[in-house]
Amino acid sequence: MTPKIVFDNVTRRFDLKGGSFLALDRFSLDVADGEFVTVVGPSGCGKSTALNIAAGLLKASGGEVTVDGKPVEGPGPERGMIFQQYALFPWLSVRDNVEFGLRIKGEPPARRREIAERFIDLVGLGQFADALPKTLSGGMKQRCAIARAYAVDPVILLMDEPFGALDALTRVQLQDQLLETWSRERRTVMFITHDVDEAVYLANRVVVMAAGPGRLQEIIEVDLPYPRTEEIRLSPEFTAIRNRVWHAVYHQQPAQSHG
Amino acid sequence: MSAASAKPRTASSGKAERGPAMDFASLGLNIVGVAAGVAIWWALTGSGVVGLPRPPEVLARFIELLGSGQLLRDTVASLARVLTGFLLGVLLAIPVGFAMGWYKVARALVEPYLQFFRMIPPLAIIPLAIVTMGIEETPKIFVIFLASFLASVVATYQGVISVDRTMINAARVLGAKDFTIFRRVVVPASTPFILVGVRIGLGSAWATVVAAELIAAQSGLGYRMQQAQLYYDLPTIFVSLFAIGILGLVMDRMLQAVERRLTIWQERI
Numbered sequence: 001m002t003p004k005i006v007f008d009n010v011t012r013r014f015d016l017k018g019g020s021f022l023a024l025d026r027f028s029l030d031v032a033d034g035e036f037v038t039v040v041g042p043s044g045c046g047k048s049t050a051l052n053i054a055a056g057l058l059k060a061s062g063g064e065v066t067v068d069g070k071p072v073e074g075p076g077p078e079r080g081m082i083f084q085q086y087a088l089f090p091w092l093s094v095r096d097n098v099e100f101g102l103r104i105k106g107e108p109p110a111r112r113r114e115i116a117e118r119f120i121d122l123v124g125l126g127q128f129a130d131a132l133p134k135t136l137s138g139g140m141k142q143r144c145a146i147a148r149a150y151a152v153d154p155v156i157l158l159m160d161e162p163f164g165a166l167d168a169l170t171r172v173q174l175q176d177q178l179l180e181t182w183s184r185e186r187r188t189v190m191f192i193t194h195d196v197d198e199a200v201y202l203a204n205r206v207v208v209m210a211a212g213p214g215r216l217q218e219i220i221e222v223d224l225p226y227p228r229t230e231e232i233r234l235s236p237e238f239t240a241i242r243n244r245v246w247h248a249v250y251h252q253q254p255a256q257s258h259g
Numbered sequence: 260m261s262a263a264s265a266k267p268r269t270a271s272s273g274k275a276e277r278g279p280a281m282d283f284a285s286l287g288l289n290i291v292g293v294a295a296g297v298a299i300w301w302a303l304t305g306s307g308v309v310g311l312p313r314p315p316e317v318l319a320r321f322i323e324l325l326g327s328g329q330l331l332r333d334t335v336a337s338l339a340r341v342l343t344g345f346l347l348g349v350l351l352a353i354p355v356g357f358a359m360g361w362y363k364v365a366r367a368l369v370e371p372y373l374q375f376f377r378m379i380p381p382l383a384i385i386p387l388a389i390v391t392m393g394i395e396e397t398p399k400i401f402v403i404f405l406a407s408f409l410a411s412v413v414a415t416y417q418g419v420i421s422v423d424r425t426m427i428n429a430a431r432v433l434g435a436k437d438f439t440i441f442r443r444v445v446v447p448a449s450t451p452f453i454l455v456g457v458r459i460g461l462g463s464a465w466a467t468v469v470a471a472e473l474i475a476a477q478s479g480l481g482y483r484m485q486q487a488q489l490y491y492d493l494p495t496i497f498v499s500l501f502a503i504g505i506l507g508l509v510m511d512r513m514l515q516a517v518e519r520r521l522t523i524w525q526e527r528i
């Protein structure tokens with residue numbers, strides 16, 4: 001089966017005063033259709049850079065990302081994105097936030113409302129449809145952002161530390177909700193996190209990246225069954241994989257110099 | 260959340276947290292403060308220590324000017340100038356501010372003029388304006404226009420450049436193109452800044468009109484004070500000053516109410 005997303009030697013430099021900075025160096029990765037991939041690595045290793053290039057928000061300096069074989073040239077409706085800072089539009093109600101993408105798609109009002117209603121209910125914000133974001137907790141804001149992304153029906157979800165700002169309990173709830181929706185609808189998910197436990201709990205495969213320059217370090221298979229449960233989280237198998245990922249993240253060799 | 264804390268805030272935002280009981284108490288204190296001020300004024304002027312008119316004289320003059328219709332005519336004349344100049348200034352400032360925030364080229368072209376004219380007090384333009392535009396309404400309105408334009412354009416520009424990048428990216432991944440992003444994200448996100456600029460603009464428009472009328476006018480509150488000065492008519496000067504202060508306060512409160520309505524979505528920490 002052909003992969004859904006292909007990173008082919010993706011390189012990104014940022015221009016700085018007096019030179020350029022290599023943020024991502026020849027990053028290659030295949031993500032299969034319907035796969036849940038998590039990406040971990042030290043801060044500054046190029047995780048967001050890679051994800052933003054796949055989203056079409058950032059251009060690669062070298063190499064390319066293809067989705068279904070087509071090179072990414074900008075954002076597209078088949079790729080939804082969730083940000084750590086929620087990025088809701090604070091002047092719009094939950095409902096209007098969720099309808100934002102539908103309006104751009106040109107859906108008629110009645111249909112917009114119907115679709116928005118469905119996803120607002122899905123994330124459990126039914127009672128808050130007319131509330132402004134400022135009245136919501138962090139977890140509810142992120143659920144609203146998730147509903148907004150789902151509403152335009154993307155086949156790929158790109159998530160950049162989406163639960164990074166939430167408390168531990170809310171985080172676990174949202175992880176389980178996300179997994180549940182994913183099991184049902186089988187979107188392809190690329191999920192960045194700095195939390196090793198979260199990376200292992202969610203993923204089919206954990207991609208470990210290294211810094212200086214940002215690059216791929218190791219890919220670790222997580223052969224634990226879904227649905228993931230409390231027991232799995234506490235099992236010795238989970239702990240073993242978690243330790244491998246931990247080791248890969250925190251005991252990295254310094255970068256090899258090339259050319 | 261550092262971006263949120265940089266957002267402009269109305270002076271009233273702290274007050275909203277306190278209960279209505281507190282509001283009543285402070286309203287009561289306001290009234291007590293004003294009454295005490297009038298009492299002190301009365302006591303000082305009544306004993307003849309200070310050569311200023313006493314409150315009853317000012318009140319009598321107020322009733323007289325109101326009855327003759329002169330106060331109303333002067334007020335309308337001043338207000339008409341302020342509102343014309345102010346509206347023209349704000350209507351031009353908003354698109355120019357947006358263009359500067361959105362297009363680097365526009366910013367580079369306009370910025371030197373803006374920096375330069377900001378350093379010149381609008382009143383300093385009056386002599387030039389009178390020479391080139393005559394002594395009719397045009398030069399006064401022009402100066403007020405300039406004052407409110409300069410105040411609002413900077414605020415609008417600031418608003419546009421401080422729109423959260425992530426919010427723009429969120430709109431882009433939802434399929435929004437440049438124009439939609441501008442209309443549905445940049446404009447609403449910068450409204451709080453623009454409104455702060457509009458309020459500052461109105462303040463400086465009001466300050467400018469009175470000064471402009473002192474120099475060259477045949478009507479208006481500033482002109483009335485100028486005339487009264489010639490005849491040592493202190494009560495009329497007092498009435499005009501009160502009118503200017505109260506009208507300014509009322510307009511500012513009205514804008515503040517509009518501002519609160521339009522920015523109700525803002526997170527206030």
Ligand SMILES: Nc1ncnc2c1ncn2[C@@H]1O[C@H](COP(=O)(O)OP(=O)(O)O)[C@@H](O)[C@H]1O
Nearest residue numbers: 014021023042043044045046047048049050214
């Ligand atoms: N716009 C930019 N200009 C300059 N440097 C940048 C820019 N964006 C990211 N970087 C740098 O690139 C590196 C990788 O950034 P990022 O992908 O955000 O890392 P991560 O998400 O893994 O923490 C960092 O060192 C960061 O400072």
Ligand SMILES: [Mg+2]
Nearest residue numbers: 047048049160
């Ligand atoms: Mg990041």
